[in-house]
Amino acid sequence: LPPPSPPPREQPIVSCLVCLDSAGTIKETSRTLCSTVCGHVFCSTCLEEAVKRKKQCPVCRKKLTKKQYHPLFI
Amino acid sequence: LPPPSPPPREQPIVSCLVCLDSAGTIKETSRTLCSTVCGHVFCSTCLEEAVKRKKQCPVCRKKLTKKQYHPLFI
Ligand SMILES: [Zn+2]
Ligand SMILES: [Zn+2]
Ligand SMILES: [Zn+2]
Ligand SMILES: [Zn+2]
Numbered sequence: 001l002p003p004p005s006p007p008p009r010e011q012p013i014v015s016c017l018v019c020l021d022s023a024g025t026i027k028e029t030s031r032t033l034c035s036t037v038c039g040h041v042f043c044s045t046c047l048e049e050a051v052k053r054k055k056q057c058p059v060c061r062k063k064l065t066k067k068q069y070h071p072l073f074i
Numbered sequence: 075l076p077p078p079s080p081p082p083r084e085q086p087i088v089s090c091l092v093c094l095d096s097a098g099t100i101k102e103t104s105r106t107l108c109s110t111v112c113g114h115v116f117c118s119t120c121l122e123e124a125v126k127r128k129k130q131c132p133v134c135r136k137k138l139t140k141k142q143y144h145p146l147f148i
Pocket of ligand 1: 016017018019020021042043044045046047
C-alpha cells in the first residue's frame with residue numbers, strides 16, 4: 001500500500017477586498033483580478049471605481065493612479 | 075432542512091512560478107509571496123535570486139529591478 005498522503009495545507013482563497021468576490025467568481029464574470037503596488041488585491045471593477053472616485057487604495061489609502069496597479073496572473 | 079449549498083467554485087491555488095511552492099507553504103517557511111508589476115507571482119527567495127542574477131522576470135522576461143515587485147497580501 002502507498003503511504004498515507006500528508007494532510008492538505010491550508011491555502012488562501014484570493015478575493016477582492018471590496019466586493020469580496022473570489023478569484024474564481026471574478027474570472028467567471030469577465031473581470032480581471034488586480035493588485036496594487038501596495039500589495040492589495042481587488043477585482044478590476046472595484047479598483048477602477050476607487051481610482052476614479054477616491055484616487056487611493058480602499059485598504060491602506062495609498063495614493064493610486066493607473067500606473068500603480070496591474071493585472072495579477074494567478 | 076436547509077436547502078443544499080451550491081457546489082464550491084474552483085479557486086486557483088497561488089504558487090511561486092519558479093519553485094512551485096504554494097502560498098500556504100511559502101508563508102509557513104517564512105518567505106513572502108510577491109508579485110512583479112508584470113503580474114507574475116513568486117516567493118521572495120526565487121524573485122530576489124532572479125533580480126540579482128538575470129534582472130528579468132523568470133516568466134515573461136520583463137526587465138526587473140527592486141522597484142518592480144512588491145509583497146502580495148493574500
Ligand atoms: Zn470587487
Ligand atoms: Zn493598499
Ligand atoms: Zn519560489
Ligand atoms: Zn513577468
